[in-house]
Amino acid sequence: MSNKILVATDLHNTLVKSNDAWAAAYSKLSGTDENAVLDRLLTKESRRMIAEDLGVSYDDVYNEYRKLLKPNDRMIEFLRYFNYIGIPIVIISSASKFRVDNDLELIKNSLQIDSAYSKETFSKTEKKDWDRLITQYNCDHVLYFGNDKDEDNIIHDKVVSIII
Numbered sequence: 001m002s003n004k005i006l007v008a009t010d011l012h013n014t015l016v017k018s019n020d021a022w023a024a025a026y027s028k029l030s031g032t033d034e035n036a037v038l039d040r041l042l043t044k045e046s047r048r049m050i051a052e053d054l055g056v057s058y059d060d061v062y063n064e065y066r067k068l069l070k071p072n073d074r075m076i077e078f079l080r081y082f083n084y085i086g087i088p089i090v091i092i093s094s095a096s097k098f099r100v101d102n103d104l105e106l107i108k109n110s111l112q113i114d115s116a117y118s119k120e121t122f123s124k125t126e127k128k129d130w131d132r133l134i135t136q137y138n139c140d141h142v143l144y145f146g147n148d149k150d151e152d153n154i155i156h157d158k159v160v161s162i163i164i
């Protein structure tokens with residue numbers, strides 16, 4: 001009996017501390033309290049709406065976010081163990097390819113990633129996308145790490161979701 005695993009991981013707020021960076025970016029440009037913005041981000045309010053409401057340009061906030069974004073060092077350190085024992089790691093993100101590619105730049109030197117899926121190529125709620133991934137990597141199980149108790153709780157008999 002084989003028991004091959006694949007490690008899959010979410011990107012935002014799992015491998016990179018995106019909410020912290022967004023909150024700091026809005027706060028810096030608008031003078032609003034960082035924690036107040038963080039609360040709004042946690043309710044998943046649209047980032048463009050928040051920008052409009054705070055009277056700042058979304059593009060400026062995004063550029064500031066890029067500068068302030070930090071890796072989640074503890075999680076990366078943990079996942080490096082799978083690199084070390086030769087288990088492939090893939091990124092599964094609901095963000096756009098543009099954001100995934102840009103934000104992955106931050107961690108590409110510290111973690112070896114086999115491939116990255118974004119909203120254009122993978123839907124976390126689609127069983128067929130997980131099936132395709134499992135076939136492609138010829139694995140028995142997927143260990144999936146994410147930060148969101150709803151979005152990252154994958155319903156699939158071969159996927160074990162771990163909410164960090």
Ligand SMILES: [Mg+2]
Nearest residue numbers: 010012013147
């Ligand atoms: Mg996330």
